Amino acid sequence: MGESFGVRLQERLRERGPLCVGIDPSSALLEAWDRSDNAEGVEFFALAVLEAVSGVVAAIKPQVAFFERFGSAGFRVLERLITEAHDADLLVVADAKRGDFAPTNEGYAQAWLRDGSPLAVDAVTASPYLGVDALAPLFEAAWASGRGVFVLAATSNEDGRELQRARTSDGGRVEDLVLRRVAELNHRDSGLGSLGVVLGATRDAPEFDLSTLAGPYLVPGVGAQGAGAQDVARLFERCEEGTVLVSVSRDILRAGPERRGLHDATRRWRDDLLAAL
Amino acid sequence: MGESFGVRLQERLRERGPLCVGIDPSSALLEAWDRSDNAEGVEFFALAVLEAVSGVVAAIKPQVAFFERFGSAGFRVLERLITEAHDADLLVVADAKRGDFAPTNEGYAQAWLRDGSPLAVDAVTASPYLGVDALAPLFEAAWASGRGVFVLAATSNEDGRELQRARTSDGGRVEDLVLRRVAELNHRDSGLGSLGVVLGATRDAPEFDLSTLAGPYLVPGVGAQGAGAQDVARLFERCEEGTVLVSVSRDILRAGPERRGLHDATRRWRDDLLAAL
Numbered sequence A, B: 001m002g003e004s005f006g007v008r009l010q011e012r013l014r015e016r017g018p019l020c021v022g023i024d025p026s027s028a029l030l031e032a033w034d035r036s037d038n039a040e041g042v043e044f045f046a047l048a049v050l051e052a053v054s055g056v057v058a059a060i061k062p063q064v065a066f067f068e069r070f071g072s073a074g075f076r077v078l079e080r081l082i083t084e085a086h087d088a089d090l091l092v093v094a095d096a097k098r099g100d101f102a103p104t105n106e107g108y109a110q111a112w113l114r115d116g117s118p119l120a121v122d123a124v125t126a127s128p129y130l131g132v133d134a135l136a137p138l139f140e141a142a143w144a145s146g147r148g149v150f151v152l153a154a155t156s157n158e159d160g161r162e163l164q165r166a167r168t169s170d171g172g173r174v175e176d177l178v179l180r181r182v183a184e185l186n187h188r189d190s191g192l193g194s195l196g197v198v199l200g201a202t203r204d205a206p207e208f209d210l211s212t213l214a215g216p217y218l219v220p221g222v223g224a225q226g227a228g229a230q231d232v233a234r235l236f237e238r239c240e241e242g243t244v245l246v247s248v249s250r251d252i253l254r255a256g257p258e259r260r261g262l263h264d265a266t267r268r269w270r271d272d273l274l275a276a277l
Helices: A007-016 A028-030 A039-053 A064-068 A069-087 A102-112 A134-146 A160-166 A174-186 A229-235 A259-276 B007-017 B025-030 B039-051 B064-068 B071-087 B102-112 B133-145 B158-164 B172-185 B228-233 B259-276
Strands: A017-021 A057-063 A089-097 A123-126 A146-155 A197-201 A216-221 A244-248 B019-023 B060-063 B091-098 B123-126 B148-154 B195-199 B217-219 B244-248
Touching: A007 A089, A007 A146, A007 A244, A017 A039, A017 A259, A028 A039, A039 A057, A039 A064, A039 A069, A039 A259, A039 B102, A057 A064, A057 A069, A057 B007, A057 B172, A064 A069, A064 A089, A064 B102, A069 A089, A069 B007, A069 B071, A089 A102, A089 B007, A102 A123, A102 A134, A123 A134, A134 B158, A146 A160, A160 B133, A160 B172, A174 B064, A174 B102, A174 B158, A197 B071, A229 A244, A229 A259, A229 B123, B007 B091, B007 B148, B007 B244, B019 B039, B019 B091, B019 B259, B025 B039, B039 B060, B039 B064, B039 B071, B039 B259, B064 B091, B071 B091, B102 B123, B102 B133, B123 B133, B133 B148, B148 B172, B148 B228, B158 B172, B172 B195, B228 B244, B228 B259
Parallel strands: A017 A057, A017 A244, A057 A089, A089 A123, A123 A146, A146 A197, A197 A216, A216 A244, B019 B060, B019 B244, B060 B091, B091 B123, B123 B148, B148 B195, B195 B217, B217 B244
Antiparallel strands: none
């Protein structure tokens, strides 16, 4: 882990393209796959997706909520998935959306971004409701260990817009406040920074100039949520190559459980994104 | 679980007073207690606090981040703490600050608010960065199972103010948007509603009239973070009895590991709060 997450991610995206496959073992998808809605079903699902996408994409994004449903048994499955994904040379972004005040974020940093933790991943998503600066323990842990953080800025869902587009005392929007602050923090690094943001492909361009983040974007909202490869290309047209990680979940996952279906859906999305971006 | 969380909580607070003891097995506190910083240390810590506060207070509030530090092994400890706390007739509020878009919040609802889940608690804290309405699966699960949700409105830390006091398109602040929306949802219930908010005792009164929430408040910021019993009393002076759950963590926890110290610190805070509120 000598290199920073930003540098490692950019290399990987240049090699394998921008697709990140979400791993969402929800009740609905387990039912569609005709699997039991328990920790064993989650394990089957997660490892089947992993197997089908290995060698095809840069990264996977397990949605922690769907593992957490089964408590410690679900977390054991997540730990196994993380280990096997690393063995398969995939980057793992834990979609956990953790966030608290700074002393508590130290706990989340130890969980997701510390060498030796069973949940240690390449990057974790974080929520800034208690302030971007409250996430400092996550940022420090990421820098110290060659890992990364994606902070929520503008999410793909309609429900989030009112809050994320509220205006702070200086007149800027909340989503721009997050983007600006993350950009400031990234400018300490040479090369691509290790602090990214989550920016939904279903959203209009924010006021912030996206080409100046100096860090990566994690982009949901593609596929089942409505945006396509062209929307991503338009939104990030001025950004450097290898800085946009596009997450597709349901549109790929519902092609399972057969390996062939998952694999083909993954390749189609990868190729569409490669052609557009 | 026939009764709603709101009604159960209010009865409990009237019987035992407003104190909720935070259980925060952080690296710093485990070191202060001269315990190893691992899952065994976390277990010792959590069960020692539980034992010292049983029969004295209404509720405990485990901080999930400090259990999550040890992955599935940490969650096993949390599961044991929840079971033993329920055996000791304590309410458990999981301080998890979970929050995502609605389909994912279904997963968090299954984890924390569904009968039979190993992590099922009386209430869970939730973060509204993706919109209060995105939390609907948590609200629905709470109503269906006699459990509750505390949505972050105005947190106790300085870092959060800029975002939480930003103004939405109708001119109101984000913190007031949360309070208003939770109040609207509570008015479906007779008696105290089961949807609460987190409101730090270190904060100024919001524009929203706190006496109209029709649900409970979870109040951090007391003790080590600077506010005292009188600040709580002032902030909530117009609220009905049994609607304010005051969380104290470090100021009690650093009195450990001896039972006597923990017990005495807990009683002191309980009596101070009872006298003031």
